[in-house]
């Protein structure tokens with residue numbers, strides 16, 4: 476297969492897990508041994524076919540360094556699970572815009588170097604897919620990179636909750652440019668929203684009536700601080716809509732209140748509480764805690780999405796690619812039930 480030339484926006488924890496993941500699975504050829512991956516191959520593409528060709532950030536300590544070093548620079552604090560050789564990709568300085576909030580101001584110093592011309596840098600690098608991994612509060616910056624991606628002729632993957640890939644105007648512009656776009660707000664491999672949906676869907680199928688349920692989480696990465704400070708409302712809206720979609724009746728659902736506990740680093744504890752009733756009106760209550768590390772939770776899905784988008788490019792598919800977005804994001808253009816979304820993705824990558 477040909478290589479997949481990828482640009483990264485934001486060299487934070489998620490980017491670290493993604494870049495490490497390509498190295499970690501590089502030499503795995505046996506499907507039975509690809510533990511932690513949903514797909515070893517997607518339409519014939521292996522994770523090692525992904526080649527990072529450019530990266531943008533604003534933080535001093537990341538800008539100007541090789542991507543292999545920048546992914547481990549502070550304040551990144553996720554798990555190190557792979558050694559990454561020098562990649563020959565220098566992290567370039569992009570415009571700051573609204574990239575820094577009040578909390579991150581204390582932990583991120585803006586690099587004093589000159590901003591590059593992002594579209595020109597993308598063109599020069601030969602990037603064909605741009606992955607947006609900016610902080611969730613950086614809405615203007617996310618829109619700016621979607622614009623530069625269009626100018627440079629790159630497909631766009633929006634992992635952030637800024638509404639871009641599910642916005643009709645952006646979709647029209649990507650259709651006109653004959654480029655695919657997917658998003659918004661990446662779903663985790665075993666994240667709180669996924670688990671909450673699976674629990675409610677299963678209980679509902681077994682005749683349990685849910686009255687009330689919530690999902691709250693605490694984490695220590697900069698992204699948790701961002702959510703607390705700037706993007707809590709939009710995250711809560713997206714998560715609540717996504718979770719509510721699995722119940723065929725009205726219930727009180729709150730999903731996605733986040734708090735920040737610095738010493739947790741990139742770990743995340745998610746708490747679920749469910750109250751309902753079953754046979755004969757008997758009461759049911761459920762209390763669950765899920766503990767994960769945030770960034771690796773995005774790795775498997777991102778590897779699938781990048782390869783799915785490459786397939787869209789190979790086929791000349793443009794605009795919002797629903798089978799990819801519904802499978803991998805919390806806010807696609809249309810929310811599709813979990814199993815149907817999984818099947819839709821499999822069909823798409825098989826050529827359906």
Ligand SMILES: NC(=O)c1ccc[n+]([C@@H]2O[C@H](COP(=O)([O-])OP(=O)(O)OC[C@H]3O[C@@H](n4cnc5c(N)ncnc54)[C@H](O)[C@@H]3O)[C@@H](O)[C@H]2O)c1
Pocket residue numbers: 484485486487488489490531532533534537551569570571572573574575583607608609610611612613616634635636660661662663696697698769770771772773
């Ligand atoms: N499991 C997950 O980690 C997960 C799941 C779903 C969605 N997401 C989304 O992915 C995004 C990234 O998450 P993360 O944990 O890696 O965040 P992070 O805070 O660790 O990384 C963000 C990076 O963006 C950089 N940045 C800030 N402003 C910039 C600008 N203007 N230009 C270029 N770079 C800039 C920061 O310096 C930092 O390196 C978030 O929007 C998050 O909501 C993550």
